[in-house]
Amino acid sequence: MAPGAPTASARAIADAATIVRWCDTLAGISQDDARTTRVYLSPEHARVNAVVAEWMQDAGLRTWQDAAGNLHGIVDGATPDGPVLLLGSHLDTVVDAGRYDGVVGVLMAIRTVARLAASGPLPFALQVIAFSDEEGTRFGKALLGSSAVAGVWDDAWWDLEDGDGTTLRQAFADFGLDPARVGEAALPPERLVGYLEAHIEQGPYLEQAGQALGVVTSIASARRFSVEAVGEARHAGGTPYERRHDALLAAAEAALAVERICRAEQHVGTVGTMSVEPGAVNVVPGLARFNVDLRGEFDEGRDRVWESITAAFDEIGTRRGVTVSPTEVHRAPAVFCAPALMDAVRAGIAATGESAPAELFSRAGHDAMSLGLVTDVAMLFLRNPDGISHHPDEFVSEDDVALGLDALAVAVERIADDRAETR
Known part of the structure; x- marks a missing residue:
């Protein structure tokens, strides 16, 4: 490693190895043996939720599945029924997907919450959300899971059909969900501190800049x-x-x-x-x-x-x-990341040793777009060599995941410090 290059903590290095191993495990939960395809309200959706719920529970999170099929895990803050900081990404995929898009952000959130919870409660609860349908692969409408959490579900979507002619309403019922209760998935905006999402960059710009991590300024x-x-x-x-x-x-x-x-x-x-x-x-x-x-x-x-x-x-x-x-x-609509949360992510990256963190506009869509309708959002991008995504060749290195874990932990701590100062 070159002198002065960003370095990760021993805890992050160990957690990164676990996360990469978990990504490999989840890639095998697919409707196709030869490729990774995992769509909304499918048997694979149920299986991946069950597996990730176990990992959340092992990390000390209390878990549940909401009325839209999203998986949640939470560690309480210092005050019961107090504010909540959300972290997460998605577990669904496109057809013939890579193994890191969305998934790595969920798993990084789990390990970050476990790491921070070990030091005692923060002034807010830490809640991880594994969104169920960011890609829109099955029904052609993206961000269904996070739209439900944001409370912007549109009843016109119930008539959407998949390639086999199954309506979204019927798929809900087949999955064991009650369409009439989808509104229960919405989180109360007044309790939310914000939402942080770690994600591989789905483009080549961090690699071109020679940086492992970047701060997202806005989403397309x-x-x-x-x-x-x-x-x-x-x-x-x-x-x-x-x-x-x-x-x-x-x-x-x-x-x-x-x-x-x-x-x-x-x-x-x-x-x-x-x-x-x-x-x-x-x-x-x-x-x-x-x-x-x-x-x-x-x-x-x-x-x-x-x-x-x-x-x-x-x-x-x-x-x-x-x-x-x-x-x-x-x-x-375009979503612009909140300056205070961007500052926290920037501070997290700087803590790894990167003196001038890259700032990027995200041309890809993310669940943060839905959450941005009800709370402040920010995103941390991880370098993806060659920028290829939605393809089996997408990649993020274990070293970069480790740096991302340290950056995400510091970002959450910075948000907690900022909140304490304003009280």
Whole structure:
């Protein structure tokens, strides 16, 4: 290790080894043997909650599952029914996921709470939340678990369906949850001190800066759309080009327009799925479905870019004789981290020996977006070599996890000190 490089405590080094081992264990809780896929209200969701609940209990936390399927663990503060500082992340995954996205933040929170509780009660309770559905993989709507905790559940979501046609309402019942009681998952905002989330960076910027840890300044404003391009299915051999209304080509051109406009406007737009009907080699496609994920640092810029994209869709559709119709399926405002909590995270990183902690805007969404609706939030990013995520190759080193544990513990202590000074 280079002279002056950040160093971790012996306690953090030991805890980091445990966390990496736990990540490996959880990666095996999957609906697929060959890859990690763990979605909301599935048997794997129940299994992972049970395993992590045992680890919470072994660490001295009192545990329960809430009315939306989120797992909680708590260590009481100095005052019964007093304020609560939340820490956490999520346990669900995308399809064919890596083993650290979300998971490492939950496990770091558990070990941090155990470490701090050993020194006696803080002026607030420490509550770890393992959110159940950050990704939105099963029902297409992200942040379901944390939306319930924030008290912003929308009853329109009950009719969402998964790929097998199961509604969210039915999935709740199948999992043993009562849809009528989902409101009980909401936490009282007046008791909350704030929310801290540790997470791997889902980009390359910390690696480029040569730093293990970073302070998040804000979280991307996001909108998602499902889009239908409706043309006309006709014989591939018998239909001349001037008579074709090819839905696939319109959709492909629309996808390129998303990239072109977002690159020019310094936003991020992605077309992640596309399907075609009737899907025969000798038939001009009459229907294409695709989605658009749009992200920006500010809501106003994001919405301006979307207007440019829809104008491009209209032009493409008119020129090709295809109707291109988007429907919004998700909207999340930009969330700005609270300065006082950012200062605490910054102090935590500085305590590891990093003199000038990196500050980053998160282009990825996180459960902190929901919690930011009801309390102050801050995030600690951990270096992810090459920045790859939502992929089996995502990675965080044991050394960086150890540094993150020390930083998170100091951040919580700083929040406790600040609270004591203001009383």
